[in-house]
Amino acid sequence: MTQFVFPRDFLWGASTSSYQIEGALQADGRGDCVWDTFAAAGRIADGSTAKTACDHFHRWPEDIALLKAAGFNAYRFSIAWPRVLPTGTGAVNAKGLDFYDRLVDGLLTAGIRPMACLYHWDLPQPLEDRGGWQGREIIQPFADYAAVVAARLADRVKDWMMLNEPNVVAIFGYGVGDHAPGLKLGEVGILKALHHQNLAQGAAFRAIAAAHSGLRLGTVINLEPCLAESDDPLDVAAAARWDAVWNRVALDGVLRGMIPPLLAEKMADFVRPGDEELIGYPIDLLGINYYSKMTMKHETGHPFDVWWGDAHCQRWTGMGWPVQPDGLYDLLMELKRDYGNLPVYIAENGAAYDDEVAADGQIHDAERVAFFKDHLAAVGRALADGCNVKGYLCWSLLDNFEWAFGLAKRFGIVRVDYETLQRTPKDSYRFLSTVAKQGRL
Numbered sequence: 001m002t003q004f005v006f007p008r009d010f011l012w013g014a015s016t017s018s019y020q021i022e023g024a025l026q027a028d029g030r031g032d033c034v035w036d037t038f039a040a041a042g043r044i045a046d047g048s049t050a051k052t053a054c055d056h057f058h059r060w061p062e063d064i065a066l067l068k069a070a071g072f073n074a075y076r077f078s079i080a081w082p083r084v085l086p087t088g089t090g091a092v093n094a095k096g097l098d099f100y101d102r103l104v105d106g107l108l109t110a111g112i113r114p115m116a117c118l119y120h121w122d123l124p125q126p127l128e129d130r131g132g133w134q135g136r137e138i139i140q141p142f143a144d145y146a147a148v149v150a151a152r153l154a155d156r157v158k159d160w161m162m163l164n165e166p167n168v169v170a171i172f173g174y175g176v177g178d179h180a181p182g183l184k185l186g187e188v189g190i191l192k193a194l195h196h197q198n199l200a201q202g203a204a205f206r207a208i209a210a211a212h213s214g215l216r217l218g219t220v221i222n223l224e225p226c227l228a229e230s231d232d233p234l235d236v237a238a239a240a241r242w243d244a245v246w247n248r249v250a251l252d253g254v255l256r257g258m259i260p261p262l263l264a265e266k267m268a269d270f271v272r273p274g275d276e277e278l279i280g281y282p283i284d285l286l287g288i289n290y291y292s293k294m295t296m297k298h299e300t301g302h303p304f305d306v307w308w309g310d311a312h313c314q315r316w317t318g319m320g321w322p323v324q325p326d327g328l329y330d331l332l333m334e335l336k337r338d339y340g341n342l343p344v345y346i347a348e349n350g351a352a353y354d355d356e357v358a359a360d361g362q363i364h365d366a367e368r369v370a371f372f373k374d375h376l377a378a379v380g381r382a383l384a385d386g387c388n389v390k391g392y393l394c395w396s397l398l399d400n401f402e403w404a405f406g407l408a409k410r411f412g413i414v415r416v417d418y419e420t421l422q423r424t425p426k427d428s429y430r431f432l433s434t435v436a437k438q439g440r441l
């Protein structure tokens, strides 16, 4: 088998997000977010909530120990806006920031580089009540929040991600309603949510940069190559539209300071002069979340007349997502070709499977191991072909609250028993640990 040797300074680690692991939703003055409201409305498939989740809020020392024992040198986590500013704006809740202070100190003591993401979907409910990502009123609050968090942590946290997956928030939260806040606003709702996230992000970059130097500022986008299901020109056009919506609004927004031409007309009503300058920013690094390619077909009745087509794939995850590691290689090569060879790191990549606890008490998650092996090989190939990949952070350290699926879907390399909260490293944890420690595959 091909051996890939990764650069010596390569980052190896795992990602998580605040809402999915922390629990302690009432602790220390935290306010409500849109996912609390969504869960209370009965919108989570298995009826669970994130009330306890992994109880990371209390068990973070154990979780840092897991990262350290794996030999990881990086960890991406997110900060809960409603812990810091319980109503989204106004008085800072110092106790909410104290939690991240402890976490960051713990990571640094363990020799792990903290990579902080400011927004992984837990929007304070009062801001949603004022229009959320549908309006411009959110731009300044987000920039203010970013400045508050950086003021507290930027002496120790050097890597900052503004957003996580603005495309997923826009499409599932505001377009089709499967995610909080559960709105079905269709095309315009999707594009507005994307544009206002781009604007808020642009303002946040500038707010942080104005007060601090020597930081690496970036963002995280879910990027997936969009293919047409067939060579029918209708399907080909549908895939191009979906590529514009899914990948390009976020990508071209930050990297080129532009609205994709294919969508300019649909966005003309709410894009104002000067917006394009504000959404562009010379970022220091880009986080990529990759799960699969997208195979699209033309079908009316959906936003942009696009629907999921047959992926012509033999391997599927427990989410029903196709396993297509070559898409990660293609994506990295395309980024290098189209956007310059800027530093990127894989900020999420992973799979849910129906894990079982074996008679020996262990989780022999061979499919997840194979998933990681194949995707790491894709990264290795891209590195060999000149891509500027700086790190690989799996999704996720722990089984966690998988949004609208609740606790039913397990993405962790460490199993969490939701009764006892006991953590059990899976075979995939040991696999990634070996690769990280040896620096080769």
Ligand code: BGC
Pocket (backbone or CB within 6 Å): 017, 020, 164, 165, 168, 222, 289, 348, 395, 402, 403, 411
């Ligand atoms: C998100 C994670 C999520 C994962 C699996 C990504 O879209 O950033 O929060 O758990 O995918 O669905």
